Amino acid sequence: MNNFKLLTIFILTISLFSCGSNSDKKSSDFSLKTSGDKKEFQLGEEIQVSVLNPKNKEIDSVDFYFEGERLNVENGNFNTTIDLDHYKLGNQPIEAHIFTEGEKQEISKTIKLFNNSSPVSYTYEIVNSYPHDPEAYTQGLEFYKDTLYESIGQYGKSRLRKTNLETGEVYNEIKLDDQYFGEGLTILNGNLYQLTWREGEGLVYNLENFEQTGTFAYNESKEGWGLTNDGENLYKSDGTEKIWILDPETLAEKTFIQPAHHRGLSSKLNELEWVEGKIYANTYQKDGVAIINPENGAIEGLIDFRGLREKVTQHDKLDVLNGIAYNPNSKKLYVTGKNWDRIFEVKIIEK
Incomplete structure (x- = not known):
């Protein structure tokens, strides 16, 4: 067997193992959007959060969470509003649990929350x-x-x-x-x-x-x-x-x-x-x-x-x-x- 064939077999083997190792990692069909696409906020501000659904999949329901607190969903449009008046500061993830077509998908987006006044x-x-x-x-x-x-x-x-x-x-x-x-x-x-x-x-x-x-x-x-x-x-x-x-x-x-x-x-x-x-x-x-x-x-x-x-x-x-x-x-x-x-x-x- 010549060197070219050996190299080809080696590359195919690595590809198969790579594909197998990632087979259980599925990217989400959805993403989260915050008002103005901002990533930094201060206490007292308000965040509008919505689920982006580029594939127009049928969504049964969405649960939003922030700092472990379940949030209300607005108007059946799978949006929510977060009033940033009593939360901890720092890097804080916004989470969404999306129930669609018999499955649950979880997505998140991290924002930075700062104080609203200088020391x-x-x-x-x-x-x-x-x-x-x-x-x-x-x-x-x-x-x-x-x-x-x-x-x-x-x-x-x-x-x-x-x-x-x-x-x-x-x-x-x-x-x-x-x-x-x-x-x-x-x-x-x-x-x-x-x-x-x-x-x-x-x-x-x-x-x-x-x-x-x-x-x-x-x-x-x-x-x-x-x-x-x-x-x-x-x-x-x-x-x-x-x-x-x-x-x-x-x-x-x-x-x-x-x-x-x-x-x-x-x-x-x-x-x-x-x-x-x-x-x-x-x-x-x-x-x-x-x-x-x-x-x-x-x-x-x-x-x-x-x-x-x-x-x-x-x-x-x-x-x-x-x-x-x-x-x-x-x-x-x-x-x-x-x-x-x-x-x-x-x-x-x-x-």
Whole structure:
């Protein structure tokens, strides 16, 4: 058999396998059209959605869904209207289940939903400052009963620490195994939860003695960045545009919000802190903190912390702003950074 025949047989074989592998993938006879073919919308707007039927197939019925909510079909024409006034922001799919000629076809179209107002701009005033370990690569910071807890990162140097804010005295500390890069932490129901970066699991401790009592998997997200809680659920950032909401019992990632302002989505949200019903989140390698509505992800404010880094001792290991702690008893807010030698009590002022 010559080389040409061998090549021909090889090509035919590949074609047959390719056809066979795609035989169960049928393209839909329908598509979705949004008003004006827009893909980006803001809260308060209205979307007209219709099913395009270029083959004029007989449609028995259509069910529309948005954020899991079944929508009304208008006038029997297989159209619907979505009033964008109470939905979560971010990338949101519109789905249609079309029943036609004894079969069901499912189609979807993703839109981007942004906030309908720009974030309020804030600056800060330094009220006080306290000592902070300049060797601490701060990843998570949180108060519990007026005592400060800190998660410190980097491979081989990661720690969990309990300290006195005013003096910097370390009350208790444990070192993580070298395989872990410590990230955000939070305290809920007598447990302390600490994230690791790329290891795909969080660590659970007894709050009193730092004895590790368990671990939890990240499920859908791949990394651990920031962590906080609202007294019921845990909120976890992972470096993407998502903040995951964790089940307090199983710690599974049950849903998420996508922080967004009036023009786009935000990512690289790092340290998280719950402050009077809002999530405060600093953006990694930026001197700003976003104030986020946990219900829909709207970024309602931005705090400009530029200039704060210049207030600490300058040295070779000095790194970015990272570390937000709110004391709910005193109503005071504190910020620091990676390898900073000061923690600052700050007052937030609208510009």
